[in-house]
Amino acid sequence: MTASGDSLTRPERLDRLPFTRQHRKLLVGSGIGWALDAMDVGLISFIMTALAVQWGLSLDTLSWVASIGFLGMAVGATLGGLLADRIGRRQVFAATLLVYGIATGVSALAWSVGALIVLRFVIGLGLGAELPVASTLVSEYAPARIRGRVVVALEAFWAVGWLAAAVIGYYVVGGSDDGWRWAFLVGVVPALYSVVVRRRLPESVRFLERAGRTEEAEAAVRSYERAAGVAPVPSPPAPPEPKASPAELWQPRMRRRTAALWAVWFGINFSYYGAFTWIPTLLVADGFPLVRSFGYTLVITLAQLPGYAAAAYLVERWGRRQTLTTFLLGSGVAAGLFGAAGGASAIVASGMLLSFFNLGAWGALYAATPEAYPTRLRATGAGAAAGFGRIASILAPLAVPPLREAGGNGLVFAVFAVFFLLAAGASWLLPERRGTRLEDAEAGAGAPLPARAR
Numbered sequence: 001m002t003a004s005g006d007s008l009t010r011p012e013r014l015d016r017l018p019f020t021r022q023h024r025k026l027l028v029g030s031g032i033g034w035a036l037d038a039m040d041v042g043l044i045s046f047i048m049t050a051l052a053v054q055w056g057l058s059l060d061t062l063s064w065v066a067s068i069g070f071l072g073m074a075v076g077a078t079l080g081g082l083l084a085d086r087i088g089r090r091q092v093f094a095a096t097l098l099v100y101g102i103a104t105g106v107s108a109l110a111w112s113v114g115a116l117i118v119l120r121f122v123i124g125l126g127l128g129a130e131l132p133v134a135s136t137l138v139s140e141y142a143p144a145r146i147r148g149r150v151v152v153a154l155e156a157f158w159a160v161g162w163l164a165a166a167v168i169g170y171y172v173v174g175g176s177d178d179g180w181r182w183a184f185l186v187g188v189v190p191a192l193y194s195v196v197v198r199r200r201l202p203e204s205v206r207f208l209e210r211a212g213r214t215e216e217a218e219a220a221v222r223s224y225e226r227a228a229g230v231a232p233v234p235s236p237p238a239p240p241e242p243k244a245s246p247a248e249l250w251q252p253r254m255r256r257r258t259a260a261l262w263a264v265w266f267g268i269n270f271s272y273y274g275a276f277t278w279i280p281t282l283l284v285a286d287g288f289p290l291v292r293s294f295g296y297t298l299v300i301t302l303a304q305l306p307g308y309a310a311a312a313y314l315v316e317r318w319g320r321r322q323t324l325t326t327f328l329l330g331s332g333v334a335a336g337l338f339g340a341a342g343g344a345s346a347i348v349a350s351g352m353l354l355s356f357f358n359l360g361a362w363g364a365l366y367a368a369t370p371e372a373y374p375t376r377l378r379a380t381g382a383g384a385a386a387g388f389g390r391i392a393s394i395l396a397p398l399a400v401p402p403l404r405e406a407g408g409n410g411l412v413f414a415v416f417a418v419f420f421l422l423a424a425g426a427s428w429l430l431p432e433r434r435g436t437r438l439e440d441a442e443a444g445a446g447a448p449l450p451a452r453a454r
């Protein structure tokens with residue numbers, strides 16, 4: 001709440017600012033890490049396709065290569081969120097980049113399926129922890145009136161990373177027998193980038209206040225005010241907050257939003273990772289040449305960018321909940337069309353539709369998730385929801401081979417459509433937080449910002 005007189009709390013001082021070069025620096029700096037994460041996740045779908053040919057791996061074995069990474073992501077997301085609420089967002093963000101960057105580089109030396117599976121688990125630990133922590137950090141600096149749009153812009157870097165993976169898959173993985181090893185070596189870049197994150201990105205002001213580091217919090221706010229040309233105003237001492245426990249996510253005032261978030265995260269993870277991890281391999285299994293399969297996947301991936309752009313506009317126009325629900329419904333329809341597609345043109349068109357709606361839904365979900373919880377629980381709640389969702393990303397790749405054997409691609413994508421629709425229903429139970437303070441998450445949906453903060 002606004003303090004008496006002319007004083008404002010530090011979060012209120014951040015909320016009143018326009019979008020400045022400091023915001024852009026944080027968005028791009030975090031977004032590069034996000035894109036590197038996406039590149040790593042995307043590369044495995046192309047590498048799996050190459051290994052199926054070179055090592056003669058069955059679909060069942062490949063499903064374990066995919067799923068073990070998601071098991072690591074489930075563990076990493078949960079632990080990363082807990083650590084970010086205890087030692088800081090920036091520290092965990094940098095550590096995750098270091099972990100999965102080194103493990104990805106070592107994967108280039110993988111000598112067996114067993115070794116690759118172990119390394120994929122370690123990679124998953126870093127990948128899973130990064131995403132909820134990065135989105136929390138960005139959401140805590142973004143002005144409230146455009147917070148959703150900024151977080152969707154962060155999520156749009158996922159498309160950049162996935163496009164990079166598609167390009168590497170097409171030109172590097174498909175270029176030679178050792179192409180997949182060179183692709184893994186490219187994945188060492190996040191380890192180098194972790195130094196940039198640690199030195200150049202700011203720590204969350206809200207976290208610094210909770211940790212009693214008020215001088216650092218004040219310096220961070222003033223750097224953003226200077227960038228905006230806004231004079232600083234006095235801030236009262238931050239009120240003490242009780243230490244959070246993960247059990248608080250299921251207390252009566254938090255129970256509904258936690259259950260809804262977990263259900264949405266589960267449904268969207270199952271369908272997204274089940275589909276996009278397997279699309280190149282399924283196309284090859286249906287008779288398309290390896291390089292053509294990669295080319296189709298690259299074109300399908302391009303549709304992610306307009307999906308993010310539409311979601312970024314609509315989360316501040318319609319709100320988080322309506323945007324998320326609409327894009328999940330569109331994803332369900334697109335998944336059904338992809339499963340029924342026959343020729344190459346129909347596959348590419350329905351795949352692009354699936355990319356558009358599915359990645360737009362991801363953008364809206366990442367905008368809504370950090371807003372559901374107060375500061376002391378924000379990273380913990382976001383990490384727990386992401387971690388629960390990763391259980392679905394473990395199960396989905398394992399489910400594809402038996403589903404395809406039972407009913408072909410039509411059954412596979414019909415199941416994905418059902419999970420999208422279930423997630424759409426759950427999304428309607430989320431609180432709508434458009435234009436409200438992050439601090440209002442304690443009470444529920446929150447109240448609109450006062451006029452001077454808009």
